[in-house]
Amino acid sequence: MAKHKDAFSRLIKALCALPNVGPKTAQRVAYTLLQHKRNDAQELADALTHALTHVNHCQCCNTFCEGELCAICADEKRDTTRLMIVQMPADIVAMEAAHCHDGLYFVLMGQVNPTQNMDLSHIALNELITRLTDSPVQEIIIATSFTAEGDATAYVLNELLKDQPYKISRLARGMPLGSELEYIDAGTLAQAVYERSLLNSNEKLPEQP
Ligand SMILES: [Zn+2]
Structure with a gap:
């Protein structure tokens, strides 16, 4: 017993x-x-x-996959100059369902909590830097949630990357405050990607996909 x-x-x-x-x-x-x-x-x-x-982490984008590369990173038709940074693998699923991004992704596997001293130890920033080294990436799209944590994560990413030679953009603020990406409908998500705004330059964005 x-x-x-x-x-x-x-x-x-x-x-x-x-x-x-x-x-x-x-x-x-x-x-x-x-x-x-x-x-x-x-x-x-x-x-x-x-x-x-x-299941392990894709060596390129850090999402979950079986083998070395996930299906998206292994797809040669994707635009390798555009990298969208998301918080979790579920965000990729939402983006792919919205058909609004033909580039590649990087998954942080977490978010910054502004109430916990902006601790960065649990998100994959080092892996992101490694991913970007010697890569053809020209534009980085920050696709974090419109929550306090998503805003803090976007801030950290922009600070980390703003002096690098990338156009850095963030999803348009058309989404409801407090939104987690994975719960937003595909149409709204696509609109937020198409209307994304540049954070570090006055240049125009490349033509929308
Ligand atoms: Zn991948």
Whole structure:
């Protein structure tokens, strides 16, 4: 009996690692999985183990992929002079659904929290610098969310890159304040990309895709 209790506690503790899941929710999920959905629970465990073994970061854009390069970075038809910087892999999915960017991406895998001393240790800035070294990139589109964190992240990126020979633009502020990119409809997202504004120059942007 003690052993069962340990296993159950371990499961609840593990579930608490999920975003927005507290102990009560974790307990409810654990009951449901073990009582009613044992097949689904097995599939979840198998899929998680498989993903942990096979999914890594794309060597070019830092998103999740299997193998060295993701499908977008491996696509020779993409415009290699335009790099869009996003916070999370889900943002790429939203952008691709909006069909408004034919360049490449870079994923920071996080955002800057302005209430935590602008800590940068958890976002992939070093990987971004490596990505840009000796690259054909001419324009960088900062596509962070229109939240306090997204604004702070955009600020950090602009400060980091503004003296480099890139045109730096940010998505137009046509989106509702507080918007996470992945929840914005494709039409609004496309409009925000087409109407993006330059941050470090008065030059005109290249023709819109
Ligand atoms: Zn990639």
